[in-house]
Amino acid sequence: MRILGVSSFYHDSAAALIVDGEIVAAAQEERFTRIKHDAGFPEKAIAYCLKEGEVALQDIDQVVFYDKPFLKFERLLETYLSFAPKGFKSFKMAVPIWLKEKLFQKDLLRRKFKEFDSTFDWQNKLLFSEHHLSHAASAFYPSPYDKAIVLTMDGVGEWAASSVAIGNGNKLDIVKEMHFPHSLGLLYSAFTYYTGFRVNSGEYKVMGLAPYGEPKFKELILDKLVDLKEDGSFRMDQDYFNYCTGLTMTNDKFAELFGRPARRPDVDKLEQFHMDVAASVQAVAEEIVLRITRSLAKEYPDIPNLCLAGGVALNCVANGKILRDNAFKNIWIQPAAGDAGGALGAALNGYYFFNEKERTVTGKDHMKGSYLGPVFDEKDIQLRLQAVGAVYNVAENVEAMIEACVDALEEEKVVGWFQGRMEFGPRALGGRSIIGDPRSEEMQKTMNLKIKYRESFRPFAPSVRAEDVSDWFDLDTESPYMLIVSDVAQKRRKTMTEEEEALFGIDKLNVVRSEIPAVTHVDYSARIQTIHKETNPKYHALVSRFKERCGSPVVVNTSFNVRGEPIVCTPEDAFRCFMGTEMDVLVLGNCVLKKNEQNPRLALDYKNAFTLD
Known part of the structure; x- marks a missing residue:
């Protein structure tokens, strides 16, 4: 059974494809349109999912939308009536938009999908999930648990702003809700x-x-x-x-x-x-x-x-x-916990909740490391790089490519790492990442100001081999999706001077607090990603080699983009970002690019290329 899930028209539009319960593909529309938090109909994300699943739209059994627009309109009206006459200006602006675009979203969705296939039976195959049920489904069904409490908290769905569900096998029932405006x-x-x-x-x-x-x-x-x-x-x-x-x-x-x-x-x-x-x-x-x-x-x-x-x-x-x-x-936390994940939850809800299919629990989650986006083979990468005028060398094999990366990291160079499938969700997890040496005292400042073009106070995350995490951090469990903050292990910290201890506010920023200062926040915390050989063998091999040569099973990992830009999706996106920042090295598959070898006329003014977030 093939089910397509869709979220759109608010923010972070996305699509996801489920085939017989397996998550085959999922991606946010922003990655294709290059518009951060794109709220439009996810036409390109849908096209990608169908291509990845090798199916046409006519082969899809059901399409499930992630919420119920009419209930949202009901909330809008009741809210304004409750506060009337206060807020009339806002009401006057909102209602025409709702009447024109949102209230009749079922018809809008049908029209949009007909652009894919005019003969598809939308009357019977287009279903609607509730917003918090979609979120809960995205968290429970891919989880490693047969039974779980599911807690969903966000801004607001139709009415619910917080909800509790009980997941049991293939059943998922919301048992408690807290409603708007208490969110x-x-x-x-x-x-x-x-x-x-x-x-x-x-x-x-x-x-x-x-x-x-x-x-x-x-x-x-x-x-x-x-x-x-x-x-x-x-x-x-x-x-x-x-x-x-x-x-x-x-x-x-x-x-x-x-x-x-x-x-x-x-x-x-x-x-x-x-x-x-x-x-x-x-x-x-x-x-x-x-x-x-x-x-x-x-x-x-x-x-x-x-x-x-x-x-x-x-x-x-x-x-x-x-x-x-x-x-x-x-x-267990859904890596695409926001509205993009609602597309995945809608599809899963369609499979298990609407169709009552059996669910298999293996003790491992079913998100495949969240590597659910597009992938590009070696030949395709090379053709695309040639088309944009890139100068590159092709490493003899994966081991040689990794060696070149470690060479750059050891020299405190910043490396763009483009490998395998793109991540689903807001975090770069070693598929579309910018990486650096965490031991460097200058790396955080360099990455923030010269690569990401963002505020200097922003911390960076460590990617650490799962087998080494407890030796470097106060964490004895997996954190594959960079959704857990824990402290740097006491034995890895450095003692601060009295003067350093007396600092407050932003003056704390430049104090070296540990053996890995580039990923140690001012309170000794770090947002940890554990790397697993099973889900990302290349990234695991890279960090393993870095440990062999430099003693650290940790690298700095930040998303491959600049401030205000969606994470890169294609080799062309990666090359543009590389040429628009002070990144030193770019590695795509086995292709290795060095900045000093590129045509300087291809350099871009990337600092102001995107609306600041």
Whole structure:
């Protein structure tokens, strides 16, 4: 049975293909259109999935959309009626768009799909899942567990902003929901807006900024903004927020509470105040999720497994706290936890929930390392490089290619690594990565300012061989999808001087804290990716060789893109990014490119090529 899942028309549109329960392909539309968080109909992602599955649209048994647009429209109307006459300006802007484009999405989807195949039976084969059910399905069905609690937290779906489901075999039932406007995702987004970052893309910046501050406003938030109960349920005082009826996330009363207006990103500098605000909302988010998970563990003592999905599940700092709290024995997080993953969940929901197919559990997850995107063979890579005028050498074999990479890393050069299938989800996991030597004291600054063109405070992740993780970090479990934050092992840390200990805020940035300073955040934490030979043998071999030569089973891993750009998909994307940054070496398959050998006329001004995120 072949099922196509689709998410679109909000942000991070995507498509996924399931064949007889196996995840065959999944990709975000942004990777093909080069528009970050592309919300349009995922035409190119669908075409890729069909090509990867070697099927035509007429061979698809069902197409499942990830939410129910009419219920979203119902929420919009009820929300505006609840707050009327407040927010009429926003209402007047929103309703015509809904009436024209969103309310009748079923017809819109049919029209879009008819461009693929005008004879397809959309009347009977186009199905709709609910938003949180799609998220829950994306987390439970690919997980290693036969039975699990599934916690979904995001901004909002149709009505639900947080939900709890019980997964058992091929069954998945939502048993609890917390409804809009009381949303942990929207609370975090409100502070994202207030600290001057873009909503729906800048939340991870708030998380990265938090360790530079102190949670001075945590009690103020819990006293004035959030009425938090012991079980983690809460209500938000809407007098301080503007997202229900306005065009901004927070209002003047919110600004008065914190003593200053929202930061204007192009005008106002980041100050210690903003770092303290970030630390405070992060602390509140952690408090909420820990209360929820502890309460669920007590309520369902016979279920030791927890699955996480929804945008809040990308908060890897909170995930690390859940793991160390030990309320649940096992935790698994969907790597595409945001709305892109809804496409995968919709397809899985179609297979198991709508069609009641049997589910096989093997003890391993079924995401294939999240390497579910396009792949390019050696001949294709070479033809594409020739077409763009690249100068390259072809290594004799994989071992020689890896040796060339390690040579570059040892010389503290920055390497673009393009191998195998592209990752599904927001993280680069060794398929489309930029890598460096974590022992370098300058690598974080170099990568942020000269490669990624982004804020200097942003941390980088370590990729570490799974068999070495506990020797370098306070983590004794797998973290293949870079969704767990843990501390650098005590024996790997360096003792700070009294002067260094006295620093605060952004001044902490340049202090060398460990043997791997490029991936050690200011609080000694790191967002860890464990590398597994079974899912990515080339990347594992690279880091293994780096360990043999340099003593470190760790490399710096960041996504292959610049700030505001989607992760690269094709060899051409990779070459453009290579030529538009100060990256030193690019490796695609066995093709090795050195910057100093390229035609300088092909250099690009990449710093301002994309809208800042």
